Amino acid sequence: MLLGPTAVGKTRLSLELAEAYNAEIISGDSMQVYRGMDIGTAKISTEEMNGIPHHLIDIHDPEEAYSVAEFQEQGKRLIAEISSRGRLPFIVGGTGLYIESLCYGFRFSEAVADEAFRAEQDAYAETHGAEALHARLAAVDPASAERLHPNDRRRIIRALEIHHQMGTTLSANKAEQTRESPYELCLIGLTMDRKILYKRIEDRIDQMLEQGLIAEVRGLLDKGYHRSMVAMQGLGYKEIAAYLEGELTYEEAVTLLKRDTRRFAKRQLSWFRHMKEIEWIEDFNEQNYPGNLAKIREIISRKLDR
Structure with a gap:
């Protein structure tokens, strides 16, 4: 697995490694599953895939929430199918929770969807704010x-729903999960x-705007994909x-987007840092690329030769 924050450079490296090790790529990104949301998710194009199979990209329309x-x-x-092909x-x-859930086979809460409770919480947020x-x-589950993030309304409501139905907390449920993996893991973090990462994030957002992010969002709104949908909260x-x-003005929107993306990258790193099995490449950048690629190949070879 290749993990790391947004804009760190995972895509280019993943293609090189997939070609070198006869691999098929499974996207661990919670937003790239949505069709028609390409620029804002920095989704790889078919041409860029260079013939390497990619999975869990463009599998849902934006109105279909993905969990x-x-x-x-x-x-x-997919792991079983890809392995069966040799x-x-x-x-x-x-997306830390997605990747960790697959690594360790997390069991998810048995709390069922309570649409009335969800609607009540959603209305509360609309009236009183995120x-x-x-x-x-925070009053019932401070760890969660x-x-x-306060803007992650869907997951906040789900955590409240678990507490409402089961009298336990999402954080307690997560703490009970096993740390044993059914797989032989090779986790590499970038x-x-x-400061360099934040500059890359801001440059990427500028590039997205040049590529037509505003037109992409306008097209989604014109199709009726309203802002309360999970996908449109991305x-x-x-x-x-x-x-x-x-x-918001254009300048306010861009400033907010850059700030929130920097904060998101910080949360991604915080999440991955507690996964002790990750072997980190700490100074991953263009100048160090050949040396870091050699380090990564050494890590993979060591894992595969066990």
């Missing part, structure tokens, strides 16, 4: 509140100097939608 449990089920199936399953991404809903979670979509609907 970690669905990812886990599909990931397990190829190497290669998971690449930055911070107020986040405060509700610390981990979840990171770099924080970085780049909610900020530009707010601009298009007159809530």
Whole structure:
């Protein structure tokens, strides 16, 4: 598995490694599953794939919410199918919970969907704001509140729903999960100097805007994909939608998007840092690319030769 924050450079490296090790890539990104959301998710194009099979990309329309449990089920199936073809399953991404759930076979809460409760919480957030809903979670499950951003309404409501139905917390449920993996894992993490990463993030957002991010979001809104949908809460979509609907100026939307993406990258790194099995490449950048590629090949060879 190749892990790391947004804009660190996973895509280019993943293609080189997949070709070298006869691998098929499984996307570990919770947003690239959505069709028609290409620019804002930095989705790899068919041409860029260079013939290497990629899975779990463009499998849902934006109105269909995608869950970690669905990812886990599909990931397990794909690992078995790819292995049966004599190829190497290669998971690449930055959505920590998705990747960890697949690595360790997490069991998910038995709490069922309570649409009335969800609607009540959603209405509360609309009336009182995202911070107020986040405060509700902090009162009953401070550990989950610390981990979840106030704008992550869907997961906040799910955590509240678990507490409402089962009298336990999402964080307690997670703490009970096994750390044993059914797989022989090779986890490689990429990171770099924080200032360099943040500059790469800002440059990528500028590039997305040049490539037509505003037109992409406008097209989604015109198709009726409203801002309350899970997909439309993704970085780049909610900020530009707010601009298009007159809530933010263009400059405010871009500034907010860059800030929130920097914060997202920081949360990604915090999540991955507690996965002790990851072998980190700390100074991953263009200048060090050949040397880092050699280090990564050494790590993979050591794991494969066990």
